[in-house]
Each structure stands twice: as C-alpha cells, then as structure tokens.
Amino acid sequence: MSYGRIEALRQVSLHVHEGEIVALLGANGAGKTTTLRAISGLIKPQQGDILFDGSSLLASPAHRIVGQGIAQCPEGRRVFPTLTVEENLRLGAYLHRKDKEWVQEGQGKVWELFPRLHERRFQLAGTLSGGEQQMLAIARALMARPRLLLLDEPSLGLAPLLVQEIFRTIRAINAQGVTILLVEQNARLALKIAHRAYVLATGRVAVSGDAADLANDEKLRKAYLGAAPACS
Amino acid sequence: MELFLEQLVNGLTVGSVYSLVALGYTMVYGVMRLINFAHGELFMLGSYFGFTLLVSTNIGALGAGWGLIVIVLMAAGAMALLGILVERVAYAPLRESGRLAPVVSALGVSIFLQNAAMLIWGSRYRAYPVWAALDRRWQVGGVHITLMQVIILGVSIVLMLLLYFIIQRTTLGAAIRATAIDQDTARLMGIDVNAIIRFIFIIGPALGAVAGVMVGLYYRQIHFTMGWTYSLKAFTAAIMGGIGNIPGAMVGGMLLGILEMLGAGYISAAWKDVFVFIILIALLILRPTGLLGERVAEKV
Numbered sequence: 001m002s003y004g005r006i007e008a009l010r011q012v013s014l015h016v017h018e019g020e021i022v023a024l025l026g027a028n029g030a031g032k033t034t035t036l037r038a039i040s041g042l043i044k045p046q047q048g049d050i051l052f053d054g055s056s057l058l059a060s061p062a063h064r065i066v067g068q069g070i071a072q073c074p075e076g077r078r079v080f081p082t083l084t085v086e087e088n089l090r091l092g093a094y095l096h097r098k099d100k101e102w103v104q105e106g107q108g109k110v111w112e113l114f115p116r117l118h119e120r121r122f123q124l125a126g127t128l129s130g131g132e133q134q135m136l137a138i139a140r141a142l143m144a145r146p147r148l149l150l151l152d153e154p155s156l157g158l159a160p161l162l163v164q165e166i167f168r169t170i171r172a173i174n175a176q177g178v179t180i181l182l183v184e185q186n187a188r189l190a191l192k193i194a195h196r197a198y199v200l201a202t203g204r205v206a207v208s209g210d211a212a213d214l215a216n217d218e219k220l221r222k223a224y225l226g227a228a229p230a231c232s
Numbered sequence: 233m234e235l236f237l238e239q240l241v242n243g244l245t246v247g248s249v250y251s252l253v254a255l256g257y258t259m260v261y262g263v264m265r266l267i268n269f270a271h272g273e274l275f276m277l278g279s280y281f282g283f284t285l286l287v288s289t290n291i292g293a294l295g296a297g298w299g300l301i302v303i304v305l306m307a308a309g310a311m312a313l314l315g316i317l318v319e320r321v322a323y324a325p326l327r328e329s330g331r332l333a334p335v336v337s338a339l340g341v342s343i344f345l346q347n348a349a350m351l352i353w354g355s356r357y358r359a360y361p362v363w364a365a366l367d368r369r370w371q372v373g374g375v376h377i378t379l380m381q382v383i384i385l386g387v388s389i390v391l392m393l394l395l396y397f398i399i400q401r402t403t404l405g406a407a408i409r410a411t412a413i414d415q416d417t418a419r420l421m422g423i424d425v426n427a428i429i430r431f432i433f434i435i436g437p438a439l440g441a442v443a444g445v446m447v448g449l450y451y452r453q454i455h456f457t458m459g460w461t462y463s464l465k466a467f468t469a470a471i472m473g474g475i476g477n478i479p480g481a482m483v484g485g486m487l488l489g490i491l492e493m494l495g496a497g498y499i500s501a502a503w504k505d506v507f508v509f510i511i512l513i514a515l516l517i518l519r520p521t522g523l524l525g526e527r528v529a530e531k532v
Contacts, residue, residue, distance in 0.1 A: 042416055062419035071420070078417040080410045087406045095422040097403045144422065 012205055014198050016148065021170070021180045023190040023211060026200035032183040033075050035200070036150045039181075040072045041065040052148070067095050071146035075153045075183075077137040081126025085117055088125050088136055092143025103143070110139040113169065131162040138169065148179045155186045167193055191215040237375045239497035240490060245381045245450065247489020248388030252443035253466035254473070254481040255395065256436030262412040262476035263432050265331060269338040270318055271440060272463020273345035274311050276456065278441025279448045280353050282307040286361045296363035300383070300449075307445050308438035315437030316430055324426070342459075349456040357455050360448035384446045391439060392482050399478055408432070412476065461505075465492075468512040474522025483524065 012035060016022045024032050037043045039050055041062035050057045057065055071092075079088055089110060093103045111118040114135045120128060125136055134154055141149060151170065155163040163186070171193050174180050184190035191197055194211040199220070207220055214220060253275050260268040282303045286292050291302050322337045368379040399405040411418040411428045418425055447462070448454045469488045473480020488508060495507035515522070 040420055042419060061424075062416075063422050063424045066420065066422035074417055074420060078414055080413050080417070082413065083406055083409060090403055091406055091410055091418075091421045091423070094403070094407060140421070 012200065012203070014205065014208070016179060016181050018147075018179055019174075019177065020196060021174050021182060021194045023187075023194035023197040024181060024183045024200065025185075025187045025190060025197055026206075028185070029202075030200040031203045032200055033152055036072060036074075036152050036181070036183055039065075039070065039150060066144050066146075069145075069147040070150065071141040071144040071148075072150040073137045073141040073152065073154065076156065077130075077133045079125040079128075079133050079136050079140070081124065083125055084122055085125055085128070085136055086121045088140050089117075089121075089143050092140035093145075095144065106143045106145060110142060113142070113172070114139050131158055131165070134158060134162075134166060135169075138166075138173075142173065142178075146178060148181065149173065150181050150183075152183045153185060154182070155184060155189065163189065187221070188215070234374045235497050236494070237373070239493040241375060241377055241381060242497075243490030243493035244486060245384050245489070246493065247469075247486040248385055249443045249447055249462070249485075250466045250469045250488050251392065251482045251485025252388055252439045253462055254469040254485045255392070255478065256440050257463075257467055258470040258473070258475055258478060258481040259408075259432045259436050261470070262478070263408065263429060264323070264334070266323065266334045266338065267467070268436075269335070269463070270322070270341035270345060271436060272459035272466070273342050273349070274315060274318070274437040274459075275440035275444045275462055275466075276454075276459030277314065277345060277349060277444070278307045278311045278437070279444030279454050279458065280349055280358075280456075281310050281441070282445035283353075283358060283360055283448055283454060292361060292363070296365035299363065304387075304442050304445050307441040311437040311441035311444075312434040315433040319429065319433040324429075346456055346459060353456060355456065357453045360452045360454055362449055362452055366449060380446075380450050384450060387442065387446065391442065395435065395439075396479065396482075404431075465508055468508055468515075471512065471520075472515055472523055474524045477522060477524055480522055480524040484522070487523075 012031065014022070014024070014035075024035060026032055034043070038045050039057070041057060041060055041064075044058060052068060052070060057068070057070075060068065080091070083091070086107075089107055090097070090103060093106055096102045116132060117136055117139055120132065125133065128136060138151070138154065141151075154166050154170065158166065167189055170180060170182065174193075182190055182194060191211045191214055196209065197211045197214050198205050199207040199214070207214065253272065256271045256274070257268060260266055260271070285303050285306060286299075291299050291306075293299070294302060318341055322341045323334050326334045326337055366378075366380050366383075370377050397405075399408060407418065407421075407423045408428055408431070410421065411423060411425055415425050418428075443462075447458070465488060466485065469484035470481045471484070472488060473482070473484030488511065491511060492504050492508050496504040499507075
C-alpha cells in the first residue's frame with residue numbers, strides 16, 4: 001500500500017479476532033496510523049485486501065465503513081473544537097440521526113462511562129482539557145456502537161494518571177464486547193491490556209504474538225520498542 | 233438626520249442582498265476552502281431566469297403576491313440545480329488536485345456563464361417588468377420606504393434566520409460545521425462529505441437567485457455583468473465578517489450596504505464603489521480575519 005506516492009506499508013498482514021484487544025506497536029513512521037486509516041477507508045491500498053466479517057471493505061467509502069461496525073478514534077483526538085460536547089457525540093451517531101431513541105440511549109451509556117463529559121455537555125469541545133478531549137474522542141467513536149473500535153494513540157500527550165484512567169476505560173469497553181485494535185507508542189502499557197500484539201517496523205510486521213510473551217522479551221523491547229519508561 | 237435615515241434604509245436594502253450572496257461564498261469557502269467565483273454568475277442567471285418567467289409566461293398575471301412567490305421559488309430551484317451541475321462538472325473532478333486548480337476552474341465557469349447569458353439575453357440592459365402593486369411607498373418620519381424595500385429586507389431576514397437555525401441547531405448543521413473543520417474526521421463519523429458539499433451548492437445558489445430576482449425588481453434593470461459587480465461586493469462582505477463565518481457574512485453584508493449608501497449620500501454617489509473597495513483593502517491590511525474575529529482554532 002502506498003500513501004501519496006510514498007510506499008508506507010508492505011505486506012502487512014494482521015488479524016483481529018472478535019472480543020480481543022490487539023495492540024499495534026512500533027516506532028514513529030512505522031505505518032501504524034496508515035494501517036488504521038486504510039481500515040477506516042480514508043486511504044485505499046493499491047494492493048491487498050481488508051476483510052471484515054469475511055467481506056472486503058475496499059469498495060466502501062469511509063463514511064459507509066462506520067455503518068458496518070468499525071469506528072475510529074483518530075490520532076490527536078480530532079474532536080470538533082467549535083462544536084459542543086453533545087454535538088460531537090451526536091455526530092458520532094450520525095448514521096442513526098433519525099433514530100432519536102437510539103442516540104439518546106447511546107448518550108446515556110457514554111455518560112455512565114465518562115460522567116465528566118455529562119457535566120460539560122454544553123461546553124465547546126475546544127475548551128476541554130486534553131484528557132477530557134481524549135475521553136470525548138473515544139465516547140464519540142462509541143456512539144456509533146462499533147463492533148471493532150480503532151484507537152490511535154489514546155495516551156498521546158496525557159499525564160500518567162490520565163493515561164492509566166484511559167487504559168482502564170479501554171479495558172471496560174472491551175469487557176462490554178467491543179473488539180479493539182489499539183495503536184500505541186507506549187508499548188509497556190499497551191501490552192499490559194492487550195491479548196495479542198503486532199510490532200511494525202518500516203512498514204512491515206516485524207514481530208507478532210501473545211502480548212504477555214512480547215512484554216517479557218527483552219531483546220524485542222530494545223530492538224523495536226525502545227527501553228522507554230512506562231509512562232511518558 | 234433625514235438623509236441619514238434614508239440612506240440607512242437604502243443601505244439595509246442593498247446590504248441584505250449582499251448578505252444573501254455573501255452566504256454562498258462563505259459556505260463554500262468554509263467547507264471546501266474554495267472561492268467560488270462562479271457564484272456571482274448564478275446570482276445574475278437567477279435574476280435573468282426570473283426576468284424570462286415574467287416576460288414569457290403568465291405567472292405575472294398571478295399578481296404581485298403569488299407571482300413573486302412563484303417566480304422566486306422557481307428561480308431558486310433552477311439555480312440550485314445549476315449549482316449542483318457546476319459543482320459536479322467543474323469542482324468534483326478536481327477534489328484531489330490542490331487548491332489552485334478549482335479556483336481557476338471557478339474563473340472559467342464564471343466567464344462561461346457570463347458569456348452564455350450575453351448570448352441568450354443580449355448585451356444591453358434589460359428592463360425588469362415590475363408589478364404596479366410593488367410601487368407602493370410610505371413616508372415614515374420623513375423617510376421614504378418602498379414596498380419592495382420592505383420585501384427585500386423581510387425575505388432576507390427570514391431566509392437568514394432559517395439558515396442560521398439549520399446550521400446551528402440541527403444535526404445536519406452540525407455535520408456541515410464538522411465538515412468545515414476537518415473532512416477526514418467527519419468521514420469517520422459516517423458523514424458523506426460529498427453530500428454535504430452538494431447541499432452547500434443547493435443552498436448558496438438558491439439564496440443567490442432569490443437575491444437576483446429581488447435586485448431586478450428593485451432596480452428594474454439588469455445586465456449580464458451584474459454578477460461580477462455584486463459578487464465583488466458580496467465577497468467583500470464575506471471577508472468583512474470573516475470568510476467561512478456564516479453569521480459574519482450576514483452582518484458583513486448589512487454593514488457594507490450601510491457604509492456604501494452613507495458614503496453615497498454624504499460624499500458622492502459616483503464614488504460609492506470606491507468606498508467599498510477602500511474598506512476591502514483596509515480590512516485586508518488591518519484585520520484580515522474579519523470583524524467577527526478569527527474562528528476558534530481549527531485543530532487542537
């Protein structure tokens with residue numbers, strides 16, 4: 001697959017089984033975000049295929065892929081800053097906008113998961129703190145009630161305590177039956193909550209396996225993940 | 233004082249026309265970052281379309297009330313269709329080609345439509361047929377107000393309130409604002425960005441056509457170059473309010489109309505266009521983000 005004119009991914013083959021948390025790790029520029037953008041249909045691979053439930057996603061434009069049960073919480077949160085928290089959430093359920101009850105119910109669940117968002121529901125998203133924006137971005141993706149949730153760097157730029165909270169939430173979301181593909185730079189934490197993991201290096205899958213095994217593999221940590229401290 | 237009030241009324245009248253046209257510019261810019269130079273031509277064609285309906289059909293016989301409603305609606309519908317067509321033919325194929333190509337394409341569409349209008353309706357001024365009922369005028373505290381002025385102001389304000397409601401209060405409006413901020417993330421929500429763009433190209437030209445018909449009935453003559461003149465002023469109005477900012481375009485248009493007419497009344501009518509463009513240049517130098525200020529940071 002190439003991104004613009006530069007080939008960014010080659011022979012990346014990964015599988016996510018229902019109910020799993022799968023971590024996608026690797027250094028900057030390894031192709032993690034590109035992989036997620038391809039799954040969501042924002043870019044289309046030149047070769048290869050992306051299957052969901054056995055059928056190809058390549059023919060669907062990005063705005064249809066959400067409807068098939070794949071939601072993405074993009075890198076850098078990307079909440080709509082001049083829209084209120086509630087408007088952001090309503091857009092998360094955009095495809096179901098005619099079904100008021102469905103949207104209300106989804107909002108109810110989100111308030112349970114993130115009570116702080118409920119307090120701020122009439123505030124502009126741009127006025128929230130970084131952690132709150134991350135919660136909003138995740139909540140917005142959940143409003144579509146995805147079966148597969150793609151999370152791109154949810155810990156980016158957050159204080160360690162907040163990162164812990166976000167990861168607890170991710171686990172809770174998974175416990176409710178949502179499959180998760182998690183892109184992270186914070187490998188230690190990601191491997192702690194993931195079932196399996198793939199490590200990308202320069203556009204290819206370098207290593208894959210059980211998260212627990214990878215977490216204990218010193219050589220791997222040094223080679224691909226950097227021996228970085230846990231939270232940063 | 234009388235001169236001031238008189239020019240204020242005149243200014244609000246032309247100002248609301250500028251506002252209606254400016255909305256088309258600002259909405260397209262907000263969503264696509266494109267200055268749609270063809271927009272002024274759609275305003276002009278809307279005016280000519282209404283002219284043809286008045287001259288060649290029996291709609292005029294419906295009387296000033298129903299006749300006006302029917303003509304305005306038909307012109308708005310026709311320009312909405314043409315707007316979609318222009319978008320499909322001239323802009324949609326260039327969606328991935330950077331920002332300069334669509335601007336050049338827009339200039340091309342503008343020249344094409346202007347010349348088409350000249351070939352169809354001729355290069356001379358055409359007299360707009362006007363119902364006698366629209367000639368009514370009142371004198372309020374020494375100020376003359378015509379029925380047509382009241383209609384222009386009333387119709388414009390109702391349409392702008394309606395648009396404001398759609399943009400600010402509905403989910404569709406939230407989707408439009410979201411698309412203007414970040415198209416990729418909007419797609420991730422399931423928003424069909426192309427459908428939003430089509431919607432913008434229905435609303436903008438329809439509002440322009442309403443303005444075009446009303447300008448014809450107000451000044452009673454139209455010319456195939458009027459799109460250019462009005463669009464430059466509407467564009468100035470859009471910049472005044474901060475381009476991409478919908479309430480800004482509404483306020484900017486009104487303000488520009490008032491300044492233009494006060495300049496015409498107190499200084500010299502022949503120089504009124506000069507005032508407008510001095511304002512444009514001054515704004516671009518002193519406050520390029522517009523009077524209503526910068527939009528809150530787009531990316532956090």
